[in-house]
Amino acid sequence: MFKAIVSAETLRTTLDSVSVLVDECKIHLNEDGLEIRAVDPANVGMVDLGLDADAFESYEADGGLIGVNLSRLEDIAGMANSGDLVHLELDEETRKLHIQIDGLEYTLALIDPDSIRQEPDIPDLDLPARVVVEGADIDRAVRAADMVSDHIALGVADDQFYIDAEGDTDDVHLELDRDDLIDLDAGDAHSLFSLDYLKDMNKAIPKDAEVTLELGEEFPVKLHFDIAEGLGTVTFMLAPRIQSD
Amino acid sequence: MFKAIVSAETLRTTLDSVSVLVDECKIHLNEDGLEIRAVDPANVGMVDLGLDADAFESYEADGGLIGVNLSRLEDIAGMANSGDLVHLELDEETRKLHIQIDGLEYTLALIDPDSIRQEPDIPDLDLPARVVVEGADIDRAVRAADMVSDHIALGVADDQFYIDAEGDTDDVHLELDRDDLIDLDAGDAHSLFSLDYLKDMNKAIPKDAEVTLELGEEFPVKLHFDIAEGLGTVTFMLAPRIQSD
Amino acid sequence: MFKAIVSAETLRTTLDSVSVLVDECKIHLNEDGLEIRAVDPANVGMVDLGLDADAFESYEADGGLIGVNLSRLEDIAGMANSGDLVHLELDEETRKLHIQIDGLEYTLALIDPDSIRQEPDIPDLDLPARVVVEGADIDRAVRAADMVSDHIALGVADDQFYIDAEGDTDDVHLELDRDDLIDLDAGDAHSLFSLDYLKDMNKAIPKDAEVTLELGEEFPVKLHFDIAEGLGTVTFMLAPRIQSD
Incomplete structure (x- = not known):
């Protein structure tokens, strides 16, 4: 299960940080927050993003994994006025994400995570x-x-x-x-x-x-x-x- | 005859309401104000607009009918600063509209109203x-x-x-x-x-x-x-x- | 030699006045200021620009002549924030112009002035x-x-x-x-x-x-x-x- 409320601004910042490299990504819905890792098709640029549960107004998750189209999700987040809260809820049955912004409900079809490029292992380099x-x-x-x-x-x-x-x-x-x-x-x-x-x-x-x-x-x-x-x-x-x- | 003075803002709002559907329209210059009715080429969208003589700084008309190119008239209105008054005067002889904005005179050739798509009858529907x-x-x-x-x-x-x-x-x-x-x-x-x-x-x-x-x-x-x-x-x-x- | 400091705004205004007519121009680095004369390829429009040494924060020159690509120089000046000072220094050896804006150094290759269209003689007309x-x-x-x-x-x-x-x-x-x-x-x-x-x-x-x-x-x-x-x-x-x- 996944159910969360987040400010439009935090959601947009999060998505923008990943969408500069990839069009689709996997999102880990961990108990203590979101995690996204992605690498561009040429294997040149990687991103590792973590967003703590405390960054949300409310957050409940139990370790699921979803695949999303980032530009689609950015368009939806772009509908919100600054200050608006975005309600997110995963429907496990239909594999759709229900997004609600000030009365407006958007039902987003998710992407099979297995069809998305594999997540990179960000090497732990000791740089001088x-x-x-x-x-x-x-x-x-x-x-x-x-x-x-x-x-x-x-x-x-x-x-x-x-x-x-x-x-x-x-x-x-x-x-x-x-x-x-x-x-x-x-x-x-x-x-x-x-x-x-x-x-x-x-x-x-x-x-x-x-x-x-x-x-x-x-x-x-x-x-x-x-x-x-x-x-x-x-x-x-x-x-x-x-x-x- | 037609002679009127109107704020640039009112003129722009009026034109914009019609130009979203059609490029050219007929304008009825009634004694008590303007009236425009138009339908798009596919007969799907209609507009019925009335602008009372009191919406003008001054207004004199006796029931004439003119045909105008809306985007051309919008361009001219767009030259005015907000707060500017737009002077309109019809030259019956030449069938041209003289438009004057803070010293700038624009002579606009009118379109033969008979060459413009017929005005629609807006049905009087009793909707529930x-x-x-x-x-x-x-x-x-x-x-x-x-x-x-x-x-x-x-x-x-x-x-x-x-x-x-x-x-x-x-x-x-x-x-x-x-x-x-x-x-x-x-x-x-x-x-x-x-x-x-x-x-x-x-x-x-x-x-x-x-x-x-x-x-x-x-x-x-x-x-x-x-x-x-x-x-x-x-x-x-x-x-x-x-x-x- | 040429060494000068000028506000980004003054530099941009100067360049824009010439770049509306030509892509490249000669700049005379006179002792008392800059001078630029240029004519468009069709010989229809001319510009004659003078910028006094006092328009600079500091200015030293001894009568040299350089050729510049105006849009390139405008791009560089465009990097400056308003209020920034632009440092210009000519390297006579390499025929490069060193441009420094708040720590950022740009080395601009100059153009051989002989390869630039000849400067016009602006006629001294007695217009009525x-x-x-x-x-x-x-x-x-x-x-x-x-x-x-x-x-x-x-x-x-x-x-x-x-x-x-x-x-x-x-x-x-x-x-x-x-x-x-x-x-x-x-x-x-x-x-x-x-x-x-x-x-x-x-x-x-x-x-x-x-x-x-x-x-x-x-x-x-x-x-x-x-x-x-x-x-x-x-x-x-x-x-x-x-x-x-």
Whole structure:
């Protein structure tokens, strides 16, 4: 069984964090909250999202698993005004999710979880550098890099976090030192990433979020941030590209 | 003769109410105000609009009839800032409408009324159910239904006004009882309508308007609402679709 | 050498004034400020822009000449928040322009000035009529004319500045007399212009600018306005079209 009430805003933030990578996903309806893990078709970007039962107005679940079409669910959540509560209830018989928003009832057909791409195992990497930065700075770097290139290098050197993008004629470079950063555990790190993926992930990162990046030498980057006022967490992991030159 | 001054806002609201159904229309320039009746090419949606002479800053007319291109007239009205007055004067000789907005003069060629589709006779139906609802609720129902289907059922049963849309996999249902409605004269009613038409009509309905719906069993629906602070009235009528099943 | 700091807003206004006519331009880095002259490929519209050294937070130059891609530079300036300062520094060796905005460094490859269309000589015409008008009035006239025609007549007669556009069926006419104008030196003037060019120039004219138009009989029109709080000036010149009839 699954029966929950959640604010439209929390629901939308949750869905947006996953839909930047995949169209469909499995949602684990655990006793203590939701859990979603997904990887994009090319196996390059992963997301691991947890939303605590306390992030809901009310929450009851006993460990079920459902498959959902994310854009469909986002459209429904988009019908709610901010401040509206969204009532969710699973009909185990029909495998439909009943969604109710201020009198409006939407019956959503679920997807067989077995037909959805397998959930990834997010590797537990021990990465040498750790940077805590504002979401707005990631946004700025990604938009600037996008003007010149389709890949972007992230690195840590000399007590600085830097971002580099090299185009055919023009280059973009951003350096953030300890004063510009919320926190920094320095360590050698430099990896190149596909800008398309980072742009998608950036869409899901609130501009005012504290984003923790874990970085290494030619290693994946992990980006963590909180949602739902700290009652939910999102981790993106992005595989590096082979250095071009 | 026809000579009138009207606020840009009233003119725009008037034109928008008709242009959602047709591109060209006849306007009756009666002594006591304007009257427009029009039906869409497929004969499914009709509009009957009256705008009282008191809705104008000044109004003089003696019963003429003009034909206008609505989108052209909307473009001109769109040039006015809110608060601007629009001066209209018919030149009987040249069959042109002189429109003047804060020094800007626009000379609009009229259309021969005989070349415009004939005006419909809006049938005087005695429909069993009558519901008064906020424009915002119609908007919400229409947008939700649009996510799952291309038709929508409107009905009254058990002292409730309901809206149903059934898609291939998902359904939308909205129930509004006496507490949610401004008024209700209960009576058996259930009819299916094309969502495209209702979406177009919805565009013309102010969100804060009180909309009166008259409904029956497999009968057309009538939607009435006021414009121009009660000095104008709009009635839409929409023919039902044959029940699909 | 060239090294300067300028507000993002001043930089954007400067670039926009030129980019409405051309994609690339030469910028003269004079000791006392920037100068840009450009003409569109069809030789119909010209721009002459000067930005005083005092319009910059700091400015050092010794008479160099650079060639730039305007849309690329506009994109970079668009990254700045309003209030941000943009640091510009020319690397003479590499012929690259280093642009720095709040920690973000952009290295822009310059264009060989010899590869850019030759700069026009803006003729020093002695035009008989002079009108000073608000940018908002030009905007209104251009948008209204655009509804009916692809050319527009500007003229002065009987102590009035007028704008005329004649379409196949509809006409637009705007008359501004001494009360509507900021200033008027009357003189016989009437010329027809391509609306496309005037629409482009209009995009660069601030709505609250005082625009001085100099006009003659079948002569080019000159439009002057200030930018950067009077520390920069823009002059557009537009060649007339042969009167159509």
